Amino acid sequence: MKRLPRRHLLKIVAGDDSVHISSGVYEGLTDEEIVTAFEQTDVDGNGVLDAGEVKLAIHRTGQACTLKTAQDIVRESSADHQVEPGITLKGFTQVVRAREKQCRALYDLLKDKSEPTLDLGNKPLIEDNLKQLLGTDFDHIKLTAVLEKMDSDKSGSVSFKEFQLALIWSSVLDSKKGIYGVLHSAMSFSGYCDDHPPLPPWMTLLGGFLSGAVSRTMTHPMERTSIVMRSSTKPEGLLGTLRTLVKQGGVRSLWNGNGANVLQVGPEMALNFFLYEAIKKQILDDPTKPSPLEKFSCGSIAGAIASTVVYPVNSVGAILAVSEKGTYSGLLDCFRRTWIQGGVRPFYKGYSANLPRIVISRGGDMLIFNELAERLVPEGEAISPIQGLVFGGLSSAIMTSATFPLLLARTKMQTQGSAGIPVLYTNFVDAMKKTYAGDTKLGIPRGGALALFNGLPAALMKFVPATSIQFMVYTQVLALLNH
Numbered sequence: 360m361k362r363l364p365r366r367h368l369l370k371i372v373a374g375d376d377s378v379h380i381s382s383g384v385y386e387g388l389t390d391e392e393i394v395t396a397f398e399q400t401d402v403d404g405n406g407v408l409d410a411g412e413v414k415l416a417i418h419r420t421g422q423a424c425t426l427k428t429a430q431d432i433v434r435e436s437s438a439d440h441q442v443e444p445g446i447t448l449k450g451f452t453q454v455v456r457a458r459e460k461q462c463r464a465l466y467d468l469l470k471d472k473s474e475p476t477l478d479l480g481n482k483p484l485i486e487d488n489l490k491q492l493l494g495t496d497f498d499h500i501k502l503t504a505v506l507e508k509m510d511s512d513k514s515g516s517v518s519f520k521e522f523q524l525a526l527i528w529s530s531v532l533d534s535k536k537g538i539y540g541v542l543h544s545a546m547s548f549s550g551y552c553d554d555h556p557p558l559p560p561w562m563t564l565l566g567g568f569l570s571g572a573v574s575r576t577m578t579h580p581m582e583r584t585s586i587v588m589r590s591s592t593k594p595e596g597l598l599g600t601l602r603t604l605v606k607q608g609g610v611r612s613l614w615n616g617n618g619a620n621v622l623q624v625g626p627e628m629a630l631n632f633f634l635y636e637a638i639k640k641q642i643l644d645d646p647t648k649p650s651p652l653e654k655f656s657c658g659s660i661a662g663a664i665a666s667t668v669v670y671p672v673n674s675v676g677a678i679l680a681v682s683e684k685g686t687y688s689g690l691l692d693c694f695r696r697t698w699i700q701g702g703v704r705p706f707y708k709g710y711s712a713n714l715p716r717i718v719i720s721r722g723g724d725m726l727i728f729n730e731l732a733e734r735l736v737p738e739g740e741a742i743s744p745i746q747g748l749v750f751g752g753l754s755s756a757i758m759t760s761a762t763f764p765l766l767l768a769r770t771k772m773q774t775q776g777s778a779g780i781p782v783l784y785t786n787f788v789d790a791m792k793k794t795y796a797g798d799t800k801l802g803i804p805r806g807g808a809l810a811l812f813n814g815l816p817a818a819l820m821k822f823v824p825a826t827s828i829q830f831m832v833y834t835q836v837l838a839l840l841n842h
Contacts, residue, residue, distance in 0.1 A: 436450045
């Protein structure tokens, strides 16, 4: 097969349609092979590719792609007369054929012109060709690794058909930008390569534990203030409660119960991160493209399991937080005396209110955070610390506010009967009812709807920054461990 002069090839990959190549030069995918590729992409077998299927196909090549980008691809490739956007076999064939000339030109520029295929063993030549084509701004070692991923039959060389299949959706072959437009493209050529293998479970668990421990220690004064406000039947307000706590035990008393908090939140966050990914792999057909409902469901299940495991420590932390200084000598003393008073039962007081709250809030957290990241972070880019702060803080603010009445009921159930607090409620529904309507016999004043959100400002001042700090610590710890 005769190869075109280099100057012509460069024009083609730059998007110049004026250069003509005979179709016999391509030796690309046959019509039958295009049909096979289409059928492999059409997961549900309905004869039309939707955005989810296009996104999955791109992910299978190792290329980053958000749902929005996949939707744009489908919309641009759909027939004008179609009611619902989708790529038919005809549209798919047009996409492949439209990119074929550029794909062949790029392939010829990368390989040895005397060889019929792209020999992966000749890395110096490949790297030199990449430098001539793209300059020195790219990680050429990574790009070489990208080419190695294209070798689907592990023959040591990449055929043009393998090369063409791998680049069907790639913006490397953007007809409007050409190969040079990839410098400014969200979906870059190097996006294929993932040189960071999945982290072992112990790293995820350790990273989650440390992120939870550090974030909650830094925000524990607001946590304790919020707990005291939620457990009280006579609210003093945020500043009033803070003044009372400092007056009773000094500034250090604001961290009462933090040991239990760390022992609860650390393992809970470790399990939550680990289980979310593990559950996706176990129950989803395609863990790389969970739907909003699947994100919510996986987050809910992971949160429910993690919270159930560590709930006794949460209860002890709440008891310590509302206790005056000197009531207990420490965490173990509180555990021991609580066990003596009632065995296992006291450790799960308020669990009936906690479970629905966790199911809703953890599911919502994972849904909101991941939807924001998927829609607002350009594909191929990692979530920046600032984006993590914003996404995590926003998801936390929304879900904390939405589920706060359940959190308030849980706290009242956990702390009654301890630290001099009388037993006033039979279950979480009763706690919410009496908080709203009051009970004259028990001396509980009518609080109305606002009473169900008593302590929310302190909770937001704790949960929102805690989630943000947690994300930053988690990513930094994983980066440190990975290196």
